[in-house]
Amino acid sequence: MSLPVRDFYRSMADRVGQTLAERGLDDKILIQVGSATCEHAAGSQTVEEEFARHIRASGRKDIVIHRTGCTGRCSREPIVGIHVPGLIPVKYERVNRDLVHRIFTEHIQNSTPVVKHILDHDGETLPEREFLFCEGARCQRSGPSLRDRFSALLEARGIEPHRVRVGAASCFGACGISGGEPATFVLARPEKVLYRLSSDEDLVALVEGHVLAGQVVERLKAKEEPIALEFLERYGDVSFFNRQSRIALRNAGVVDPESLDEYIGCDGFKALTDVLARRDPEWVINELTKARLRGRGGGGFTTGAKWALARKQADTTRFIICNGDEGDPGAFMDRSMLESDPFNIVEGMIIGGFSIGAQKGFFYIRAEYPLAIKRIQHAIDVCRANGLLGQNIMGSGFDFDMEIRLGAGAFVCGEETALIRSIEGERGQPKVRPPYPTDRGLWGHPTCINNVETFANISAILRYSGDWYARIGTEKSGGTKVFALAGKVKHTGLVEVPLGTTLSRVVNDIGGGVSGGKKLKAIQTGGPAGGFIPAAMQDMEVDFEPLQKAGSIMGSGGMIVLSEDDCMVDIAKFYMAFSQEESCGKCTPCREGTTRILEILERITQGKGEPEDLDKLHRLSRLCQRTSLCGLGRAAPNPVLSSLKHFREEFLAHIHDKHCPAKKCVALIRYEINAEKCIGCTICARNCPVECITGARKEAHVIDQEACVKCGNCFDVCKFAAIDRV
Amino acid sequence: MSECCHCQTDNWEDLERGYRTMLPEDVLAFIDANREKEHSESMLIATLHMVQGHFGHLGPGHLEAVAQLMQVPLAKVTGVATFYHYFRLQPRGKYLINVCLGTACYVKGAEKVAQKLTEELGIRFGETSKDGIFSLESTRCVGTCGLAPVVMIGDEVHGPLTPNQVPNLLETYLARAAEDLVGASTPEQK
Numbered sequence A: 001m002s003l004p005v006r007d008f009y010r011s012m013a014d015r016v017g018q019t020l021a022e023r024g025l026d027d028k029i030l031i032q033v034g035s036a037t038c039e040h041a042a043g044s045q046t047v048e049e050e051f052a053r054h055i056r057a058s059g060r061k062d063i064v065i066h067r068t069g070c071t072g073r074c075s076r077e078p079i080v081g082i083h084v085p086g087l088i089p090v091k092y093e094r095v096n097r098d099l100v101h102r103i104f105t106e107h108i109q110n111s112t113p114v115v116k117h118i119l120d121h122d123g124e125t126l127p128e129r130e131f132l133f134c135e136g137a138r139c140q141r142s143g144p145s146l147r148d149r150f151s152a153l154l155e156a157r158g159i160e161p162h163r164v165r166v167g168a169a170s171c172f173g174a175c176g177i178s179g180g181e182p183a184t185f186v187l188a189r190p191e192k193v194l195y196r197l198s199s200d201e202d203l204v205a206l207v208e209g210h211v212l213a214g215q216v217v218e219r220l221k222a223k224e225e226p227i228a229l230e231f232l233e234r235y236g237d238v239s240f241f242n243r244q245s246r247i248a249l250r251n252a253g254v255v256d257p258e259s260l261d262e263y264i265g266c267d268g269f270k271a272l273t274d275v276l277a278r279r280d281p282e283w284v285i286n287e288l289t290k291a292r293l294r295g296r297g298g299g300g301f302t303t304g305a306k307w308a309l310a311r312k313q314a315d316t317t318r319f320i321i322c323n324g325d326e327g328d329p330g331a332f333m334d335r336s337m338l339e340s341d342p343f344n345i346v347e348g349m350i351i352g353g354f355s356i357g358a359q360k361g362f363f364y365i366r367a368e369y370p371l372a373i374k375r376i377q378h379a380i381d382v383c384r385a386n387g388l389l390g391q392n393i394m395g396s397g398f399d400f401d402m403e404i405r406l407g408a409g410a411f412v413c414g415e416e417t418a419l420i421r422s423i424e425g426e427r428g429q430p431k432v433r434p435p436y437p438t439d440r441g442l443w444g445h446p447t448c449i450n451n452v453e454t455f456a457n458i459s460a461i462l463r464y465s466g467d468w469y470a471r472i473g474t475e476k477s478g479g480t481k482v483f484a485l486a487g488k489v490k491h492t493g494l495v496e497v498p499l500g501t502t503l504s505r506v507v508n509d510i511g512g513g514v515s516g517g518k519k520l521k522a523i524q525t526g527g528p529a530g531g532f533i534p535a536a537m538q539d540m541e542v543d544f545e546p547l548q549k550a551g552s553i554m555g556s557g558g559m560i561v562l563s564e565d566d567c568m569v570d571i572a573k574f575y576m577a578f579s580q581e582e583s584c585g586k587c588t589p590c591r592e593g594t595t596r597i598l599e600i601l602e603r604i605t606q607g608k609g610e611p612e613d614l615d616k617l618h619r620l621s622r623l624c625q626r627t628s629l630c631g632l633g634r635a636a637p638n639p640v641l642s643s644l645k646h647f648r649e650e651f652l653a654h655i656h657d658k659h660c661p662a663k664k665c666v667a668l669i670r671y672e673i674n675a676e677k678c679i680g681c682t683i684c685a686r687n688c689p690v691e692c693i694t695g696a697r698k699e700a701h702v703i704d705q706e707a708c709v710k711c712g713n714c715f716d717v718c719k720f721a722a723i724d725r726v
Numbered sequence B: 001m002s003e004c005c006h007c008q009t010d011n012w013e014d015l016e017r018g019y020r021t022m023l024p025e026d027v028l029a030f031i032d033a034n035r036e037k038e039h040s041e042s043m044l045i046a047t048l049h050m051v052q053g054h055f056g057h058l059g060p061g062h063l064e065a066v067a068q069l070m071q072v073p074l075a076k077v078t079g080v081a082t083f084y085h086y087f088r089l090q091p092r093g094k095y096l097i098n099v100c101l102g103t104a105c106y107v108k109g110a111e112k113v114a115q116k117l118t119e120e121l122g123i124r125f126g127e128t129s130k131d132g133i134f135s136l137e138s139t140r141c142v143g144t145c146g147l148a149p150v151v152m153i154g155d156e157v158h159g160p161l162t163p164n165q166v167p168n169l170l171e172t173y174l175a176r177a178a179e180d181l182v183g184a185s186t187p188e189q190k
C-alpha cells in the first residue's frame, strides 16, 4: 500500500531538488549576506545593495547573492560570507561600502582575500584545507591526542600548518546516531566530508589520500550525517561557532528564511512526514520523553509530559500556542529563531498540533519584533499554499491551521494564563492555576503553550531520536540551550551549548571573557525572574537545578555578563524597577511588594539606607514570593535575594559607609580634579553641562561640588586621567 | 448568537455611518471580515494595532468607533488600550525615538545616551518636540542586545551608540524630515 504522506513528501522533495539544481548554487560564487534585525541595524541592506551593484556592473552571471538569517555573532555584524566552489568559505566582519568594493575586486575577481578583515582570523594567509577534529567534549574520546598525532604526521611530511589547518570543534553530535562504536569524527573542509577515525592507520590514510593525493578516502567516510554539518562547513573555522553545538540554531545563517525550498533542502518537513505517516501521537510523545526535552521558556516542564496531559483531555477542541513574547529584557534568541529559521518553528508546531490533537495553532509574538512577525506570516502562507498547513495536510487527513496574534508590550503576557487572556482580546492579567491551560485554556479548551526554542528542537529530536538528544545533555535534561550572551562580554551573540556546559566555558571560551580587560563580577541568568551567579561560581554547570540551587534560574536564556564596574545594588534595583513597572496590578503582594522593595533599594543607592533595610528587604521579598498570584510576582524578588546572598557586603558598604564600591551610584560618588595631573586644557569645563568647573587655561581646574550633577562628562572627556571618581 | 450581539438602537444606521468615517478603509474591512467569525472580539488587540499603525496613536474617537463597530463595550476597549504599553493615547511626532532601557543596554550605558537625547531635544520622556518631528520614549529591549546600547528611531535600530553620536544621528533624521517636506510641496509628486 502506498502511503499518501510519504508520496507527498517524495514528490515535494523531488521538485525542490530540481529547483535547487536549476539554481546551481553549488557551482556559483555565493555572496552570503545576513538578513535579520541586528544585521539590518548594522547596515547589511546597504551592503547587499552594494554587492548587487557590483555584480551588475561586472556582468558576471556566476556570482549570486544568498540571503540568510542571523548566525548570532551580533557584535561583528554585518558579516558577509564568500563561497567560491572548491575553496574554504571566507567570512568578513563589519563590512561596509568600502569593504564591499575591496572584497569584490580583490577577493572575488582577483582571488586574493582581504585577509585583514576576515572574521576572527589572524595570520597572513588562508589555508587551502582544514580538518576539524571533534574534541569529544561529551564522550571523552581520544580526539585531542589523535589530532596532535595528525598534526605531527603533517609536519613530518613537510606540509606547512598555514596550508593545511588542523582545528577542533567541540562535538558534532555524530556518535550514537547510528549506534556504532564511538569514534573520533573529523570534518574536512572545503570538501564537506565527515570522516570517522579510530586508529593511527586511519590518520596515515587520511594524510596520504586526502591531503597528498587530493582524494576523498571513501573507506573512512562516516555514515552518520550529523545535524549541524552544513553550519560547521560554513562557520567551523571560527572558534565562537565551533565550540557550540547547534541544534535549535542549526539553520540560522545557513538557509534563506524566506525559502521553503532551502528549508526542505536541509531535510525540512522530514520529521513531520514521519509523524503523519506513522499516525501515532504516542510515538512522538514517547520520543520527546526519552529526549528529556524540557520547556525552554523558563519553567523547564517536561514537554512530553505536557503534550500527554493535553492529549488525554475529554474535550477534543484543543489549541497549541507558540510563546514568542520574549519578555526578558536582554534576551533575543527567540527573535533570532523566528527570523532566521521560521519554517522549523512552524514544523515543530504542526507536529505539536498533531500530537495533542489540536485543530488550530497560535503564534503569540511581541509587536516589537516586526521582522519576526513578517517572516512567520510568510512561512505560514507558503506552507498553506504548499499543502503543509490547512485541510488534509500532506494528504494525511489531518486538518490544522495557524495564525499570528500580536503582543502589545506587556511583560506579564509571557505568562501562560495572561497570554491566553491576551489572545482572547482582554487585558493580559494572569489567572490562578489550576486549572492549568492543558485542562482549560484558550476559550476554556485544553491548550498547550510552548516556547519558540522548545518547538525549534522538535523536528531534530524526531529525526535523530530521543535517545540521541538525551545523550547530548545532562541526566535530568536533554539537549542544548541557546543563550543570548550580552552585557560586558567581548563577543556578544547567540550561543547554543549542551546543557551541563560550564558557565565559564560560555562566557570565557566562547564569549571571549569580559570586555575591556575588566574583571568578571557576576553572570546574570533568567532576567528579572533570575539571579546572579558570582564569578567564584563560574565553573558551575548550566542546567535547571544547579542554577536554581545557586539562587538563580535558567529562565529563557538571557545571560548578562557583569564586570567590576557594575554595582550589584544598582542592577538589583534595575530589575526591581522593571518588575514593578510590569506588574499587572491584579494582586496586592506583587503590586505593593515590588513598589516597596524598589523604594528601599532606591533609598540605599541614594545613600539613605538604614541598617534594618536589609531585614526588611528580606521579609518583603519572601512575602512577595510566597503570596503573589503568578510567576511574575513570585519571581520578582529573585534578583534582590540573590544579590543579597552573594553580594551582601556591597549592600553594607552602601548603607554603613555610604560608599558604592563599583562607583556607579551617582549619589555616592564625587568627581575631583587631581591638580598634579591637570594641565588646564579646559576640555572638562567646556563639556560640563552645568558649568561648575572653573580654572584658567594651563592651570589646574576645580569642580564646584555643590553645583555638580555628577554626570561624569568630565571624567569621560579628560585625556590626562586627571579626574578621579571617588 | 450574532443576533443578540447586534443590539441595535433606532438610529444605529446613522451612528454606524458616522463611526465608519472615523476609521480607514483597511480597518473597516478587517472589522467587517471578522464580525461573523467565532471569537470575533478576540481581534480587538489586532484592530487597535491597525488603527495605531494608521494614525500613530489611539485617540478617544478612534476607541469609541472601534468599540461601536466591533460591538465591544467602550470600557473594555479603553481598558485594553491602557493596559498595553505599546498603545499610545497621545499623538506623536514624525519620528518616534525609542531608547532601549533593557538590561544589556542599561549595563552598557544607555542612561547616558538617554540623557543626551533629552538634552539635545529639550524634551522629556513621553513628550514630543515642538516642531512635531521627534517623540521620545523608552522601551525594554528591542532584541538587538548584541549591539547595546541601542536606540530605535521609527523602524530603524541604531547601535552601539555613544552620547557623542547623538547629535549627528538626530541631524540625519532632521534632514530627512526636511527632504520629505520639500518633496511633499513639489506639485508633480504625490
Ligand SMILES: Cc1cc2nc3c(=O)[nH]c(=O)nc-3n(C[C@H](O)[C@H](O)[C@H](O)COP(=O)(O)O)c2cc1C
Residues within 6 Å of the ligand: A294, A295, A296, A297, A298, A299, A300, A301, A303, A323, A324, A325, A326, A327, A328, A411, A412, A413, A414, A415, A416, A417, A449, A450, A451, A452, A454, A556, A630, A631, A632
Ligand atoms: C512573568 C512571566 C513571563 C514569562 N515570559 C515568557 C516568555 O517571554 N516566553 C516564554 O516562552 N515563556 C515565558 N514564561 C513562561 C510561560 O508561562 C510558560 O511556562 C512557557 O511559555 C511554557 O513553554 P515551555 O514549556 O516550552 O517552556 C513567562 C512566565 C512568567 C511567569
Ligand code: FES
Residues within 6 Å of the ligand: A329, A330, A331, B100, B101, B102, B103, B104, B105, B106, B140, B141, B142, B143, B144, B145, B146, B148, B149, B150
Ligand atoms: S537590552 Fe537593549 S536591545 Fe536588548
